[in-house]
Amino acid sequence: MMAASESCEVCGFHWNSISSSEIPVRTTAATAQFVDVVRTSTVPVGTRPSPDRWSILEYGAHMRDVFISIRERIIRASIEDEHVGGQLYRNERVNLGLYALDQPDDVATELHAMSRLFIRTFEALPPGYEKRTFTYSTITNQQVTILWAGAQALHECEHHLGDVRENERLLSV
Numbered sequence: 187m188m189a190a191s192e193s194c195e196v197c198g199f200h201w202n203s204i205s206s207s208e209i210p211v212r213t214t215a216a217t218a219q220f221v222d223v224v225r226t227s228t229v230p231v232g233t234r235p236s237p238d239r240w241s242i243l244e245y246g247a248h249m250r251d252v253f254i255s256i257r258e259r260i261i262r263a264s265i266e267d268e269h270v271g272g273q274l275y276r277n278e279r280v281n282l283g284l285y286a287l288d289q290p291d292d293v294a295t296e297l298h299a300m301s302r303l304f305i306r307t308f309e310a311l312p313p314g315y316e317k318r319t320f321t322y323s324t325i326t327n328q329q330v331t332i333l334w335a336g337a338q339a340l341h342e343c344e345h346h347l348g349d350v351r352e353n354e355r356l357l358s359v
């Protein structure tokens with residue numbers, strides 16, 4: 187299990203201080219702001235500010251896939267007793283060009299839809315299921331609860347919202 191003090195070094199998110207009722211509200215808010223950046227940013231959303239940063243569009247496509255991936259883990263962990271989550275292969279998806287045809291309208295619409303789908307599934311879990319445990323990924327072999335995975339979806343969304351805002355700053359100077 188994660189240590190109680192575990193927090194993100196970049197954005198300060200504390201996984202273990204998140205309650206299940208907070209996840210839908212905060213994820214909805216962060217997604218709305220993220221979608222707004224993808225749709226209405228005045229900087230070019232397909233441009234990488236530097237080679238080591240994704241574009242706003244790539245961060246959006248990544249976040250869309252994170253919602254899909256975490257929702258699948260939560261469903262499988264609700265059914266299987268010792269579920270082991272698959273890898274996302276986040277860099278490989280980009281490097282293979284799998285996001286190359288994603289247009290801003292597609293990404294904005296899909297990000298909104300996948301966020302809603304993730305939230306609806308999370309809210310529909312039977313009572314007590316948020317305490318079920320599974321192995322989050324074969325990379326870390328970290329044992330987590332379904333609640334932790336829900337918090338991780340929220341974390342990814344808030345964290346990458348910070349990334350796309352940083353891209354806006356970097357591209358507008």
Ligand SMILES: [Zn+2]
Nearest residue numbers: 194196197345
């Ligand atoms: Zn973070």
